[in-house]
Amino acid sequence: MPADTPKLISLRITANPSSTIWQIPLAGSRLSVLLVGWILDELPTDAVVPSGVAQILTQSLLQLAAAAYLHSPLTAVKPDQWSRVGNSWTTVLTRPGFAAIGEPREIPLVSTTDPDAARSLFSAEEFDWSQQKQVVLLTDREQQPPALTFAVVRDCFLRKNLEQRLAAGEPRLLGLLFPAVDGDFAAIVAGNAAFIERVAQQLREVSDAAGVPCSEVSEDQFQRTKWVAR
DSSP states (O other): OOOSOSOEEEEEEEESOOOGGGOSOOOBTTBEEEEEEEEESSOOSSSOOOHHHHHHHHHHHTTTOEEEEEOOOSSOOOTTOOEEETTEEEEEEEOOSOOOTTOOSEEEEEEESOHHHHGGGGGOTTSOGGGTOOOEEEEOTTSOSOOOOHHHHHHHHHTOSHHHHHHOTTTTEEEEEEEOGGGSEEEEEESOHHHHHHHHHHHHHHHHHTTOOEEEOOHHHHHTOOSBOO
């Protein structure tokens, strides 16, 4: 589970950052991006996302979408078939045909609309958030479990063909959540600017309810932010 300390002081968000230092997909004519950072009261002792951050991110996103993320199966599963476990679904997608060198043959997934369950995405051992080995596919809440294929998840994980994947009608992929540089930030990417605006609004509302200020700033202000409040 995410760490209880350090304490979350505030959130900052910036829309469509242009610098490559964040190590995230860049916005374009068919991609919109929201970068999220968090100010803490002390320097983290490890790379785990603090619980306050994980709670706000999952509560905000899962009011708008279901989350499908890389995670070992929650129970025994048949390849390419979803199994229900509590409020979540779990599967292992397999690559059809020949696998190229270095390409995975299997992708284990968990999908959920439960924010508490979704926090496990930040601590999935085989898919280390801090090493940018995680991806979260934000899908339609009304289509559970999602009709995701190996190729779609692989491309999203590799950050390839994102415009095409986000523009496709089925499965209904609303957006993607990626860890940014060192896992110290989070990026939401969508093919629809309106969805990014809704995410930003949800972040502000959930943060406000939690007593945590959330402000939208320019990329320059974001880059100059002191992320440890001392």
